[in-house]
Structure formats: structure tokens, C-alpha cells
Amino acid sequence: MFNSEIIDFFSEHRTSALSVFFGVFNFLGEVEGFILVVSLIYTCFDKRLAIRASVLVLVTMTLNHVIKISVQNPRPFIAEGTYTEKWDVSPFKARELAAEFSTPSGHAMAGSAFYGYLAACMRQPWVVAVAIVVIGLIGAARPYIGVHYVEDILLGWLVGGAIIVSALKYEAQIVEIWSRFSLSHQVSLTFVGAALIWLVSLAAKGGDPADLSVPYLGYFGFLTGVFIARPMESQRVGLDPTSGSLPQKIGRWGLTVVMVMIPVLVIDEIVEPLMALSAIVGHLFYYAGYVLAGVMGLFVAPYFFDRFGLRGPSQSGA
Numbered sequence: 001m002f003n004s005e006i007i008d009f010f011s012e013h014r015t016s017a018l019s020v021f022f023g024v025f026n027f028l029g030e031v032e033g034f035i036l037v038v039s040l041i042y043t044c045f046d047k048r049l050a051i052r053a054s055v056l057v058l059v060t061m062t063l064n065h066v067i068k069i070s071v072q073n074p075r076p077f078i079a080e081g082t083y084t085e086k087w088d089v090s091p092f093k094a095r096e097l098a099a100e101f102s103t104p105s106g107h108a109m110a111g112s113a114f115y116g117y118l119a120a121c122m123r124q125p126w127v128v129a130v131a132i133v134v135i136g137l138i139g140a141a142r143p144y145i146g147v148h149y150v151e152d153i154l155l156g157w158l159v160g161g162a163i164i165v166s167a168l169k170y171e172a173q174i175v176e177i178w179s180r181f182s183l184s185h186q187v188s189l190t191f192v193g194a195a196l197i198w199l200v201s202l203a204a205k206g207g208d209p210a211d212l213s214v215p216y217l218g219y220f221g222f223l224t225g226v227f228i229a230r231p232m233e234s235q236r237v238g239l240d241p242t243s244g245s246l247p248q249k250i251g252r253w254g255l256t257v258v259m260v261m262i263p264v265l266v267i268d269e270i271v272e273p274l275m276a277l278s279a280i281v282g283h284l285f286y287y288a289g290y291v292l293a294g295v296m297g298l299f300v301a302p303y304f305f306d307r308f309g310l311r312g313p314s315q316s317g318a
Contacts, residue, residue, distance in 0.1 A: 002103075002149035007076050010144045011086045019088055022144045025137035029107035031061075031218070034114060035260050039297060041118075043252035044241050049121055051298075052171070054226055057114040058219045060163055064106040065216040066197060067159070069204040073103040075147055088145040097147055099213040105148045108156025111138040113163040120168055186227045194220035194287060209279035214271075217283055218290040225294015232295075237302045244312030251310045252301075260297035263289050 027033045034057055042050035077083035078098060087094055112135045119131035139157060142148035181189065194217055205211045233239065244252070267289030275282035305311045 002073075002151040004076050004149065006150050007086075007143045007146050007148075011088075011146050014088060014144070018144070022137070022141040025134065026107065026141040026145060028134055029111040029138040029141070031215075032261070032264075034110075035264075035297075036257060037114075037118075039256040039260065040253050042241065042298070043239075043256050043302075044249040047239065047241055049118070051226060051230060052175075053114060053117055053121075055223065056117050056163070056167055057110050058223045058226075060110045060113040060160065061106055062193075062197065062216050062219045063159075063163075064104065064109045064156075065219075066200070067104060068101040068106075069201055071103045072101050072204065073152075075100070075102040076149060077146065083146070086146045089147065096213070099211065100215075102148055103152050104155035104159055105139065105142050105152040106156070107142050108135075108139040108148075108153045109160040109163075111135050112157045112160030113167075116160065116164045117167060120164060183227065183231060187224055190220055190224045190227065191287075198283065209283065210275065212279070212283070214283055214286050217287045221287040221290025222294045224287075225291045225296075226298060228291070229295045229298035233299045233302050237299070237305075239302045239305065239311070244310065248310045248312050251308065252305055255304065255308065255310065256297050256301040259301040260293050263293040263296060267293075 028037075034054075038050050038054050038057075041053065075083065075097060077086045083098060084091070084094055087097070089097065115131040115134050115138075119128045135157070139153040142153060143150055178186070197216060197220075198212070201212050201216070202209060241249075241252075267286055271282050271286050271289075274285055
């Protein structure tokens, strides 16, 4: 546990306006926020950058889970049992977060890695400035809503920064090695990785699958969907994200977000009843739902762009 004076101060001085303000940046560090940004880049600017940023943030969030179950530091106010009064989140979200550990902050770690990586790749001063502001406010939002210590944020930024440096330095080698594996081997390795971390998490939680928090299974599932969908889209669609008019690009972005979010929302609705019947079955469905979300966004949505008139003349010849 860490010092809680700052989050105590925030919990006593919240306002509706501040909650809305920090809520926006908290969202940008959520899976749904990353989906919005990645979908925009994928459909309107640069497919390669979108894929690599997706893989980076999914790996980062998975690593965050591994560190959390290793450190096992409870979230603020859990030990005192006051989190339902002091957290500025919905009751459903409170139940979900209470099942997870605190250190380091996943939002700070993933946000700094994701937005920092985009800024480093795009190399535009305004992008760098926006990324710094977004990273800072994503981190600040977590103590404000009461679910993280300030130390969690600082550690998350530190690890996220190390991930950016490593990714930029070794990206070419990692891609080259991974590309040697066949698609079936890539999918198998991703599934085995999910199973191994599931077993480690199970041991950390005392052996009861019903006690496990499962977001990391979604991360692995989405990774699997990315690996499946990328060659399919390249071979059967060949989208040039720079093509088309502004309305066509906005339409592509919107359709992609909808296609991704449909399985995500459905799985969120059905996984809890399934968990009540069998935690293991619920976890498998959760994983499969995010595999489908990745395929829907990266292949199915682009496949329908022609049908909806959302592709224009290519500008890059891609």
C-alpha cells in the first residue's frame, strides 16, 4: 500500500465538472478509447502503424496484469472496505476493479506506451504535445476517481516509457522473428500464452476461477484476432486508408468502431451469466468474443467498405 493523502483529498473535493473532465481522459486509457484511436488510424491514415500500436498496447496491458499479480498491492480503500463510497465509478465497475490489484496503474502504463509510441512514430511536434497532455491527464484521472495511488501512476509511466524505448529499438527484429511463424503457430502461441497467464493468475488468486479478473483474456483474444485478420484483409481487401473523401473516411471509421464494439458489448452481457454456470466456460467465451472483435474490425469492416461506397480512388497505390 502507498500514501493515500492525495486520493483522500480528491475524494473530498470532487465536482461534477471535474468528474466529466477526468472521465474523458480516463476513457482514453480504456480499451474502448484505444479502439477509437486505432480504428481512426487504421481506416484513415496508416494500417501498419495501427496494427503495431495495437499489438504494443495489448502486450503492455498483458504485462501490466502480470506485474499486478506479482506485486499484489490492493487498490485504495479496499482494506478499509470504503471503496464503494470513495471511488468515483459505477457499482458494476467498482466490482470489476475491486477484483484487480493496483500496482502499477494499467491506464498510466498502457496510455504512456500507446500514445508515446504514436508520437514517436509520427514525429510531429503537435502530436508529441498532445500525447504528453493526454498521457499526463490519463494518469491524473486515476487518483482523482480514487482507484489508484499516485505511486501506481508514476510506476506505470516509468514502465510504459521503458516499453516505448524497447519497442522502438527492437521492433524490426521482433517483427522479423514473429513473421517466421505460420498463422496457425501465431494463433497457437497466443492461446498458449493466455492459458499460461490464466494459470498463474489462478494460483495468485488461490485456485478459484470464479475469483479471477479476465480483461487480460480479452487482450490475448484481440491479439489473436489481429493475427488472423491482418493477412485476410491484405489478401482479400487491400484497403488504402489514405483513399477516399473525408466523409468516406469518417464512414469507414464509424463502421469499424461499430463492428468491433458489437462483439465486445455482447460478450460483456453474456459472460457474467456464463461465469455463474462455469467460470472456465465464461473465460473461454470472453477470449473468443475478443478474437471475433479483432476479426470484425480489421477484416469484416474493410470487406464491407466497397458495399457501402466507403472506398475512393487510391492516393498511395497501396
